[in-house]
Amino acid sequence: MTSPLEVLAAWVWLVPGLPLAVVLVHGARMLAGGARGDAAERLTARLASLAAFGSLLLLGAIDVLAVHADRAPGHLRLGHWFGTGNWEATFSFLLDRLSLTLATVTALIGWLVTRFSANYLHREAGFTRFFIVLGLFLAGMQLVLLAGNGLLAFVGWELCGVASFLLIAYAWQRPVASQNALFAFVTNRGGDAGFLLALGLAAAWLGSFEWTALGNASRISVVNDRLLVTGFVIAALAKSAQLPFSGWISRALEGPTPSSAIFYGAVMVHAGVYLMLRLEPLLLQVPDVMLGLVVVGMLTALYAWLCGLVQTDVKSALIFGVLFQVALMFVEIGLGWTTLALVHVCVHAGWRAWQFLLAPSWLVLTRERPAPPPAWLRNNQVLYTAALNRFWLDKLARTLLVAPTEGFSRDVRGLEQHFIDPAIGQPGRGQPVHPERPLVRVDGAPGRVLGALSELLQRLENRLLLRGRGGAAERWLHRAGSYLRTVEGLLEQPRYLMMAVMATFVVIL
């Protein structure tokens, strides 16, 4: 007999499923032109918060039962997705202490932020759009947290990325907002490349994407292990805005306040930390990578602390505070204190959700100017300038990555325009091959070859067929035609037909 815990756990797909379903409903309503005006707003907000609450309720019930039974449901395989002989992708979920804790906190914050936004965004032009993207994000985040394998988590990972892009560009009319959205999106693609690389390697070496399989990866060599982990580490660093990817998060604050709260204050910024915690067994086998995490974390913390000191707007000031503590979490993981890191994530998420949502209250909440930094730092003009410029991270990214890419693409375009296009030819640019036959036009090398071929065939045709009746070809064709007619006549008779069928069978067998 199955226990209630197992029954409920089998429904865990509803946690990301409910917000996703509501997203589809909103989308359909928008397409049908129904999601307009105050009345539609109420429905939109109710559905969204109902879905978020449903997820929370389900997770809460699983939590209670799991605590009661003193064991987590663990790895659940709910279905086959796709796969080949060597490897398989599944719909699987992993419900353990780590994922259930974080998913519950996320669901709670998600529900509260959804309720908050219903009032906050009242009568905004992008009201329904906002709730669609928020639903998308909640679904994606829960997939990341609850998925039992890397591939499903990657789907969630990407949903979060897209949602983040869409909400930074919420005020898409402002060029700054859409540029920053693009910047954040592109930077995060760097992390995705790492994730994909790791997944590919896992498929090749382990034949599975399941976290459980990745966890006991002792059968692969340390070198391979290191490569695998590095991919995930890059993904985690990018998502959690650690160095060298830190530039994007301070530019991501263009969306509405609740979205800044849930994405960059409370939830999404911790996704990288979760990924590292999830891969703890794998990490433990490569101490040098863990050391790397400590170093990166410390550097990011230093960066965030210095930059945070010069910030003069509330949201930026808060985001560097967030970055600082997330960097500490990476240090904790690098030192192997994973339980501490887990607790840190949960309390930090709770506090930042509150602090970000109250960002407009800063005038009331604080009374005095914060104390200046120590004197040795206070008078350092160069460090001050660096901090004010956020260590030129986005300019460097532009010069080192974007500009060369642009230059390269310009060169490729030049190459194409000047060499490849004339060589290959373009439609509509053809020149007649023969002045008497203007219908045949060619351009480019393959075109010329084909043109020559058609010229040849044309000549052949002229020579063989069209040069009056009684040409050699005509005679041969007549004879061949009469043979074929005879064969056809014979085949139409039943015995030959049967023979043909039999012959076919023989060949097949």
Added chain:
Amino acid sequence: MDDRAPLPFRERLAGWLEALSHVLPAQAPIRDFVHHNTLHGFQHLPFAEALTAAERLTGARCFWPEARFQAAYASGRINDDDLLAALEEVAPADLETSVAGCPVRDLLRASLLIPVEVDAETHLAWADREGLTPADRYWTEAARLVDELSAPASVGDGDWRPAALLRWHALCDRVGRTWTLRSLLDYLSGEDVLESVRTILQRHLASYLDLGVGAWANPHSAAGFYAAWRASAGCDLGWEIDDQHSIRDEICHLPADALDVLAEELARQVPDEDLWPAYLERLALELPGWSGMFLWQAQHRQTGPAIRMADYLAVRIVLERLLSEDVLRRLTGAALSLEELRGYYAVELAEFHVRDAWRQGRLDEALLQQALPLLEADDPAGADDAAWEALAEAVAAQPTASLRRGRTARLAGLLQHLAWPPAAYAALSGEEAGRWLACAEQLTAAQRGEIWLLAYERHYREQLFGALQANRTRSRSAPRPSAQVVMCMDDREEGTRRHLEELAPEIETYGAAGFFGVPMYWQGIDDEAPAALCPVVVTPAHLVREHPASDAEAAAKHARRRSRRLRWRERLYQATRRDPLAGPLLAAAAGLPALVALTAATLAPGWFGNRLKSWRERYEGRGAGTPAVTATAPAAPGDGPQVGFSESEQIERVEGFLRMIGLTEGFAPLVLLLGHGSGSRNNPHLSAYDCGACSGRHGGPNARVFAAMANRPAVRAGLLARGLRIPAETWFVAAEHNTCDDGVEWYDLEAVPAAWQSRLDQLLHQLREACRAHAAERCRRLASAPVRPTPWQGRRHVSGRAHDISQARPELGHATNAAAFIGRRQMSRGLFLDRRVFLVSYDPLTDASGEMAERILLAAGPVGAGIALEYYFSSVDNERFGCGSKVTHNLTGLFGVMEGADSDLRTGLPWQMVEIHEPMRLLVVVEQTPAVLTAVIERQPPLRELIDHAWIVLAACHPDSGALSRYCPRRGWLPWSGSAVLPQVARSADWFAGETDALPPALVLGAAAGTARGAA
């Protein structure tokens, strides 16, 4: 270089910088938000002219979009009479004549009703293809007529060179007038150089102007903005990364004095000295929000090193040149001066012609494809002249679009709105139709806007005049009032007063500017520093402190615990964002409580807010105290404000105020002074909802101080000596009305003698009930409120709303303001005015000379005009004059808001505050004779400016006959005659129940039973 100038450069510069305050936003740091006329710098011009000038200077739209007005017309908010009357006032031509058989009046009226669409040819052609073109008979008819008219399609022919050359010179001439060099280069190259440094410049500015967010300021900031910027920009690696090494070198070698830089750069960039002030103005206007805040702090900030506007402009002008040189080099191959650039393109005319066409969007796709490689080329020398020439020829050969479709659309609209019979149109010839079109198109955009605005205002004015007229004839009884309540003149209090009068007809109400004639600095027990509670133009001479009540130990304990609580709160919020050690610990400790608090605040904001308050009070006790109103010693001159008011000053204040509102006899046993303020959560624009007469703060302390003064026997005696007898049976009490949650906080109730207790209980009860009814009325305009709420439900809703951290509209502020009445309450008592009218009490019968009216107008006029005009401009162009939507706002430096983390500083009102506002100028109706008012206007230049320049509309209501007349700056007093029939309802609630939009006035019968004595 100054030999021609009458004054040395520095002095002239000071004058120019001073003049900048006319064009830059003058908004104070947001903590002290006070409503003011957004176009204060243009107030010396007549309204319509000022709007045109502002539009030219800033590019902002100064009237509501025509589509909004047309929608108002369609919904009946504007009717034909209004429109025709407005036409009459503005129309340029003689309306009585006719053109081709049609009266000009009809033509213009019809032309106003034609929807303004995008009438670009491409758009119309697209609409045609998509089948969106209407196929009605007007369209067919119009198409026929336009065909007949056969406008000669202008085809590009002949030589394009002379025209291009003219255009190039015209563009160059704009530099220093409406453009800077950067704008010109932006136009030529499509590359805005400001964009590349805007972000970092904004960070420098925010850090320099910061009032308390940042911890680490520029080490050189004490030496001024220019020095700080130079020190920082000199070691900015960004220049190296961007490959602009020379810029960094130049910055390092700039003169140390900002004024030298300005003198040098101006001479270098703008050869014509006469254009310098305009050029600086342009530079400042490129980031209006930041420039305005810089200027404000330069003029007003008292602490810290001096802030000089010249510093800011020096930085801007240096950046302007350095960055422009970079673009110029890429564009022309050398860092040319403006004159050289003028010469360059006069020669390279073909290139200019193509660029011009490109920026105007005249290049079709094929041409654009050809042009792009040339336009984007990095190396100007590489581009070959022949290619430009060929392209310029091709551009010139493009046929310019015919105007046929646009004309057809306009003519069809005209025919439709003229609404003649079809046969009449059939007889029309193309030529006649052409004359119609010409006549209909003679109105400029500004004129159209003005006509619509006048019509819009007139409609409301007619309703209001009708209501005043109808209300006059009602019979009233006059029992002795049980209480008199003096409230702020605030439009929001109109609702409270009306409900109070409906519930308790025996109560009289008065309205006055909410500082109750007591301008002062106030320092309550819990305040760290005194704050000025008076209109922003007044500097108080007195300071009143609240002293702890008798129990010294309790007070000390309260102060101790309160400061401990605040210290921990401060530590929690500040450390978690920047302290490397305490931050994580505090965040860890606060994480769980924060989640619980967030849950509670989201699910039950009202309950949680009240819980928090009661917990707080249980912990630290209430900071009870009494205001020390009486001066112990006169202040030495120059020693700051005097502490407390002396005896004679108290008598003077009380007498002056009571006489001003006309309360000099017939005192009720209780006189309540009800100040107001607004308490909402999570709202950076908090003080924009507070009392405008108290500099955007709460008016309760003023009421409290006034009541304390008026209750003192010595003051009573002094008043008696001056002929103002307040009977011993009268007691003054004070309270504060929270306009957000409709709660009332009473002051010093324990000091009320027992004899008044029962009456006081009754008044408490009545006011509470009135506030609940008022809350229910407010709910009708709030989408998330219950529909048709009971008073209890209404109160519960607004109370939750006030505590809700997720509410971007805690209340609607002055969004409904539209008019002001200055006169006795009997003029308006019993009218449902929909919380749209400022009500100021004034008794014309005791003021034959108009002195009192003059004082009231001087005080209330600018305040009311400031509120109404700020709402007006923030509504008509929320992007430019307002600050956009609150949802992306980000508090910056404690002085303003940005959108997101990287934008100009946004000034004005957020869209959420003005969303339901009907943008109109304030209509001020004074109960006084036109003759007296004329004299008042003539005596007072500030009033003349407001009224003669039509920034507000003045009307007079004759105290005896009740005849209404409106003041027109051109034609003088125009008597009003209109219909005065008004719907009658038993109670306000019957009129507004279930309605969600603005409502016209109605007669409320319930309130009419009240006293007619008003101020008399």
